[in-house]
Structures are given as structure tokens and as C-alpha cells.
Amino acid sequence: MSRYTHSASWYDTVSAEPIYRVGRERVIPALHLREGSRVLDIGCGTGLNFPLLLAAVGGSGQVVGVDRSREMLEVARRKTIQAPPGNVALVEADAEQLDHVAVGLDGSGATFDAVLFTYSLSLMGNWEAAWRQATCLVRPGGRAGIVDMEPPHGWARLLDPAARLACLLGGADINARPWTLLEGTAHEVQSWSLRGGHVQVRAGTL
Numbered sequence: 001m002s003r004y005t006h007s008a009s010w011y012d013t014v015s016a017e018p019i020y021r022v023g024r025e026r027v028i029p030a031l032h033l034r035e036g037s038r039v040l041d042i043g044c045g046t047g048l049n050f051p052l053l054l055a056a057v058g059g060s061g062q063v064v065g066v067d068r069s070r071e072m073l074e075v076a077r078r079k080t081i082q083a084p085p086g087n088v089a090l091v092e093a094d095a096e097q098l099d100h101v102a103v104g105l106d107g108s109g110a111t112f113d114a115v116l117f118t119y120s121l122s123l124m125g126n127w128e129a130a131w132r133q134a135t136c137l138v139r140p141g142g143r144a145g146i147v148d149m150e151p152p153h154g155w156a157r158l159l160d161p162a163a164r165l166a167c168l169l170g171g172a173d174i175n176a177r178p179w180t181l182l183e184g185t186a187h188e189v190q191s192w193s194l195r196g197g198h199v200q201v202r203a204g205t206l
């Protein structure tokens with residue numbers, strides 16, 4: 001059973017948004033979304049990215065959130081109940097075994113304009129597979145974004161025990177550096193190191 005089964009109802013309260021929200025605020029504009037865009041949010045959890053994503057894609061666009069935790073998706077669903085029909089789709093699936101049917105594409109090809117992983121890729125056992133399968137669903141020239149964590153640097157090393165504890169509790173591998181996948185496969189890569197290096201943000205063109 002996933003650790004996100006029981007924590008879904010209090011995830012938003014303990015997710016330290018004053019520290020981690022900065023990653024969402026930096027990466028989402030870098031996805032170059034516009035009215036009508038379709039974006040895939042992998043490991044979307046309770047939908048903390050959704051207000052920013054929905055503001056970017058507008059009423060004619062679509063946010064598709066994928067998560068393997070039904071309980072996290074249920075919290076996300078309750079938050080988006082007012083959205084226009086089709087504006088948000090939630091898919092319960094393991095991102096390491098994603099297929100086109102699972103995200104409602106019916107095998108019709110790469111139709112997303114962007115894909116996003118915030119604080120989720122380093123939790124996945126086979127994050128290379130999750131990255132490969134998700135990016136296959138994005139059109140050529142579309143954008144990808146990753147926000148993840150590493151140990152803080154410099155003065156912020158004082159915060160290292162707290163950062164490691166947050167990652168341990170969340171199940172993230174603080175040493176995984178999964179954004180290296182984006183750096184190796186995308187072009188026009190943008191990079192930000194925030195919160196003393198603890199929050200790492202990458203965005204690029206596929």
C-alpha cells in the first residue's frame with residue numbers, strides 16, 4: 001500500500017507549501033502553456049499544481065493528472081468539481097507502466113503540449129521508465145518540466161536534516177537527481193536552483 005493512501009487527507013496541510021510552492025511557480029510558466037493547451041501532470045497528488053495549470057490552459061484546455069493513489073486523486077477531484085466538463089481528467093495509473101489508453105489517448109499519439117513532474121519523479125522506483133513513457137505522449141516541440149529535491153548547499157546546509165527528513169517522510173530519494181534525464185534529452189533547457197539548492201527546477205523542449 002502506498003504511503004499516500006493514508007496521508008491524502010492531510011497532505012496539503014503538511015506539504016510545506018511555503019517552501020515548495022516556489023518550484024511550481026517557476027516551472028509552470030516555463031511550460032509555455034496557452035489557452036487550449038493540454039498538459040499532463042504525472043504524480044499529480046492532490047492537485048496542488050492545478051490552479052496554476054488551469055489558469056494557463058483556460059477553459060478550452062485540459063489538465064490530465066495521473067497518480068497511482070486513488071485517495072490523492074479523490075482529494076484532487078473534490079478541488080476541481082467546479083471546473084468545466086473535460087477541463088480536468090484524473091487517471092489512476094502507475095506512471096512507470098503508463099500506456100496511451102491509461103491517459104485517455106486511445107493510442108492516437110503524442111497529443112500533449114507539455115508534461116510536468118513536481119516532487120514526484122524521485123519517488124518512482126523506475127523513474128527513467130516513467131520519464132520515457134510520459135514524454136512519448138508529448139508532441140515534438142512540446143515542453144517538459146521537473147521539480148525535485150537535493151540536499152541544500154552552502155549556508156542552507158544548516159537545513160540539511162530537515163530537508164532529508166521531508167524527503168524520507170515523502171518517500172523521495174534526495175540523491176536521485178532525476179532532472180538529469182531532462183538535461184540529457186531536451187533542448188532549450190532552463191534551470192533554477194532555489195531554497196539553498198534544495199528545490200531544483202528544470203524545463204526544456206522535447
Ligand SMILES: C[S@@+](CC[C@H](N)C(=O)[O-])C[C@H]1O[C@@H](n2cnc3c(N)ncnc32)[C@H](O)[C@@H]1O
Nearest residue numbers: 004043044045048067068069072094095118120
Ligand atoms: C510528494 S507527492 C507530490 C504530489 C504533487 N505532484 C505535488 O507537487 O504536490 C508524490 C505523488 O506521486 C505519486 N506517485 C509516486 N509514485 C508513483 C507512480 N509510480 N505512478 C504514479 N504516481 C506515483 C504519489 O502517489 C504521490 O501522490
